Amino acid sequence: MTDVESFRRELAEFLERELPARLGTLPPATGDYWGGRRPELPHPQSQRYCEAMAERGLTAPTWPREYGGGGLDKDQAKVLLAELRRLGLPLPLVGFGLSMIGPTLLQFGTEDQKREHLPKIVRGEIRWAQGYSEPNAGSDLASLQASARIDGDELVINGQKVWTSYGDKADWMFGIFRTDSGGKKQEGITFLLLDMAQPGVEVRPIKLISGASPFCETFFSDARAHTRNIIHGIGHGWTVAKALLGHERNMIGDVFGSGSGARNKVIAGNPLAELARDYLGEQGGRIADPLLRDWVAQVSMDERCFALTAQRNADALKAGQKPGPESSIFKIYGTELNQRRHELQLALRGPQCLGWEGPGFDDRELQQTRDWLRSRGNTIEGGTSEIQLNIIAKHVLGLPD
């Protein structure tokens, strides 16, 4: 392996001297840049920063160089993150290209497919969306009906997908479609890549009870994909889809504090306790309301336990143990814990948690109310808690069907 220290030095040189020299100001660590044909810029320099980093493959540090990646090993990648943190720089690029379809292509793609798609992901040229769920295929994903019919060297796609995250902002979609209705439902499913910028594809945002619209419905009427964008072959899409779902579940687990989140919450004082003090006052240095104080302690302790379990899991992986279906517990517990945290915050704020907009409520109150409403979906999206419990019962506990 290369000498980590020399790597750090040349990286620092690039980040501290060369980049500023070329770009002038660099974007701050806040605000994610998702790239794409119609990129949203959290900072005027976000795109140029991304491109400059991409030249060295630093948007996808561990991907092989031949596909535009940085070809770094784990230690070097850690150094990169450390340096970015040290210099207060953001990740140059985020998105489902890097987190979902990229790794999937590296695992299942042909040489041509990798060469065609990975470099564009690395450079942030294409923003990707996921086409999985359908109105009648939620927990029972394999019963999907959106169809792809072979027509020469193209596939003709009809049907509907739902819960497409940021579908209205995406350029290409990776998804699963039915190419054969006979036989077992898991068979006859094909994993496809398709360009969403075509007449046969229509995207409609879905408004949630929280008022936000992070998801979309996608309608296909004779949309077209090229057969060279079939991943892992006709009828073998289910294998690819399941592998990708694994990445997704772990990703969600991370978001809900199994990673940094919950751990930092604890280390950086206790915001719940601060909120309680603010709304309930204190007596003798303690939160004045003993029941809510106890509830704050309970949630804080559960978050600490959850973070410790995530650390134990990470330490076990470092020690060479394989990740198993136990990781389902992070999805279940992390999302439910987030919901409980929000319910607690409602209780702490009392009637001030009831605002939707306008006078009488401050911004944090209004935001928290919406976050609470949004959190109700956490235990549904990305595999419901019920499905996760089934997985644990079957694959971890070995209980019979």
Next chain:
Amino acid sequence: MTDVESFRRELAEFLERELPARLGTLPPATGDYWGGRRPELPHPQSQRYCEAMAERGLTAPTWPREYGGGGLDKDQAKVLLAELRRLGLPLPLVGFGLSMIGPTLLQFGTEDQKREHLPKIVRGEIRWAQGYSEPNAGSDLASLQASARIDGDELVINGQKVWTSYGDKADWMFGIFRTDSGGKKQEGITFLLLDMAQPGVEVRPIKLISGASPFCETFFSDARAHTRNIIHGIGHGWTVAKALLGHERNMIGDVFGSGSGARNKVIAGNPLAELARDYLGEQGGRIADPLLRDWVAQVSMDERCFALTAQRNADALKAGQKPGPESSIFKIYGTELNQRRHELQLALRGPQCLGWEGPGFDDRELQQTRDWLRSRGNTIEGGTSEIQLNIIAKHVLGLPD
């Protein structure tokens, strides 16, 4: 209907003048008398009191006179209870004869069967036990295997029953046995009455984790019953058994406060609050520990709600509505509530709840600990909570199988 007032007068005459004149002292209201061939006497006069009452059918007030009952209507029966309460007298007789097999015989028995068995129940001569569950037939009762083979005008019984309440004290058993192993498991079940005082019947008490042994195992090896003691005909026992289970579930519901229990608990101050004061002290008139105070309030409120629901159910029955499977909620909620009440009492007593016997713990502490252990069985016996939930989901909510 007869004039209730005149009935009350003559009843009072009998209870206040005639009875004491004949028996001298009467037993106090405490301590149940179960009768039987080897009766246990909570009070020296218990048996004579029972017999004297039985002469007028007052041990089974509402049963028809021709079978030894009192032939009273509902209002007269209420008068009887009121008078007993007023005079501080106990019920003259309790047991499964009066509460379970008696009503079942009145519903399903032949004239001969009624004439043979009911009078002995009324007079407290025979104590009855129930033979239902088996080691491999618990929730799935219909899969029972204990067999009864016809042999002339007798049945030859082999196999095992468990959870026979007070089986070691009973004289006769009513139970269900397999007379036909072919066909649907609910068919080929026959409801039998048999004398337990015979060589082929062996009874062993089951010791529970609480140390008590209210239940027994009963072993049959070529035990004998007469065919005239088949109820409702060969192979039709399941119908009888289910009807009887209904009586039992409602009985258990009553025991756990749906009836008098919980209601009185509330009206008569709050013993939980007293216990909390005793073990935790108070501050400003309130239980000193705010969390346990809240828990006391929660359990007390749940008990009140449960009692009100039982009252609402009773009022609806009075108003002419039929009892439905909703009554399953009394079994589930009543037993779980009793368990929660015990868990709370453990918490109130703290480490003093840990005693089994001997020094360092007072009698109430020791008794409560055993009652708690015993209460864990409440949600299992008489139809597990899980079975009750299935019943509600299917028969009340109409959810599909």
Next chain:
Amino acid sequence: MQLVLTEDQTLLSRTANELVAGSASVARLRKLRDTRDERGYALDRFARMAELGWTGIPFTEQDGGLGMGLAEVVLVTEAMGRGLAPEPYIPAIVLAGRAVALGGSAQHKGAWLGPAIAGEKVLALAHAGRRGRFDLTRVPIRATPAGGGFRLTGQATQVWGGHLADAYVVAARTAGQDGDRDGITLFLVPAQARGVTSERQHRIDSLNAAQLTLEAVEVGEADVLGRGGDGHGLLTRVVDEATVALTGEMLGGMSEAFDRTLGYLRERRQFGVAIGSFQALKHRAARLYIELELSRSAVMAAARALDAQSADASQLVSLAKARLSDAYCLIANEAIQLHGGIGMTDEHDIGFFVKRARVSEMTFGDAAYHRDRFAALGGY
């Protein structure tokens, strides 16, 4: 106390459900919300409720009412809860209206109660500030002596039904301070009075609410409801009554949310079967059903206890509000989970119940507040 409906009550319940319940009614609330309707409810609907006599239920006949009680009120509010009817029946009639009925003079009743029962004028009651939480002694309006009377100054928040109301019952602090029961006075203040401004507030349930600001509003003896400085008792009484009315509404809302969820469990198919056939979901549904049954008993008992003014009435009010708060929120959360993704969409109606559940929970005290009150009233 009989926990069963009389024939008249059964009839009233049926009529109420016919008029205000049913799925169309949620569409009505949705429309009022999406068109940003200025009032947030339909005046003509409210007038119709008056025609049917519902607004007169809790008032004596000499006050122009029907001389019935909360046992009947909760049947109306239960139907309103099922249909998420936004009309201010509880705040205008049960809360403010009853305050005028119990504490008002003949003039007050003539000028305000009569028209309120007739559905011609809308009343509201203002007693809570932004940090008062549920404490009825922490009123945000201060009354300072001025001439013969007082000047009222301060800001009340989340005044239910307070936007475009014609007059306000205002709980003001005439003496003492937060925490004191004495020194609170209820005043009847017309919306037109100088110094009165109300501003529409938008809460998650889309029902009518307002922030009421009083600046040196002049009031006199003639505007006092009940006895001056003695308003806490009256306020507690009408809040108890409105709380029971609200638990009736909550019972209707959670029953409707539960029924819709059951329907979804029967219809929604995954893995080739109705999801209602999965035992884990069956057991959860059965547990919710138990909560519903217990809740109904609590509501009926609290209403009858208040009507009979029995000694433990306030305890039963807290019993009902605590239980309904927990049960409605539980059922609402489970309703979304059991609906899955579709339940998270604004397009689906179930979300309206989830939002209404929260507002109801936080109105007149949450479960913890009422457990504490139940214990205190129980002497521990």
Next chain:
Amino acid sequence: MQLVLTEDQTLLSRTANELVAGSASVARLRKLRDTRDERGYALDRFARMAELGWTGIPFTEQDGGLGMGLAEVVLVTEAMGRGLAPEPYIPAIVLAGRAVALGGSAQHKGAWLGPAIAGEKVLALAHAGRRGRFDLTRVPIRATPAGGGFRLTGQATQVWGGHLADAYVVAARTAGQDGDRDGITLFLVPAQARGVTSERQHRIDSLNAAQLTLEAVEVGEADVLGRGGDGHGLLTRVVDEATVALTGEMLGGMSEAFDRTLGYLRERRQFGVAIGSFQALKHRAARLYIELELSRSAVMAAARALDAQSADASQLVSLAKARLSDAYCLIANEAIQLHGGIGMTDEHDIGFFVKRARVSEMTFGDAAYHRDRFAALGGY
């Protein structure tokens, strides 16, 4: 802090499980109970633990120990919890033994700690009275000055491992009163000392416990552990260490109860199928599994934090004890319910875990006590 076992720790864990875990070991406890064994555990077993070096784990090498820590102790106690081993490892070694190690003089260590580590003498610690609940400032023994020293009088209850112990570490009040941290002194009192009587107590878990009565027991400076009047800190420290050791035992007990329940779910057939195939039971089992995983993390973290004497060590101790108390009781209750009737019989082993769960919960503070402590240590 690494939350993963080293190779040595893995090896220790395996040995410990081989010696004390396994179903036979529950039969051993049953026999000790049913024969009303005078001591309630096996001295030779305890000696064997000493031979294997387990009793030396938490002590420095100059004290004759192995210089390891609680990270290793919890591996031993976890195995003991799985096997419900009644030997007084926690009370004699971790609780009383560590008190002597941390506060004792060379004489104390020579006379008592060495033999304790060798398994030749059994120590116990007495600090709780019948109404003290979990408060470490409410010690039932009073010390009154007498000559150069003190006279100790009072009665301590539920002294774990205290029956037939050879010496007692006694927490006595030398100044101040209940609630004061100052004024508590720890004395080392031989069982033979005049005025010392201990009486066997029978608790539901059938483990060794005693009521210790002191009547004017004479002690002097030489019998003091740590600094006089300053015993609360030392007591808190060793109770924290013993608490972590106990959470290890609880983790073993709940793991065993869970495994046995899983086994029953797989084997027990009703309605023609294994009851473990019913989804409602599956989901409950999966929830218990999550609790197990979180509990293990808490135990490992607390042990390592105490070993490293990190700033938040005591908070992590409370984190672990609160979680394990709730989780063990939950799993024990579910274990009976899922076993059905057979689980209620004394003949079945599962009941032993149910009983041990309760005693563990109520030892060194229940979940509510430790949530309060966690919050207080967190500054709120």
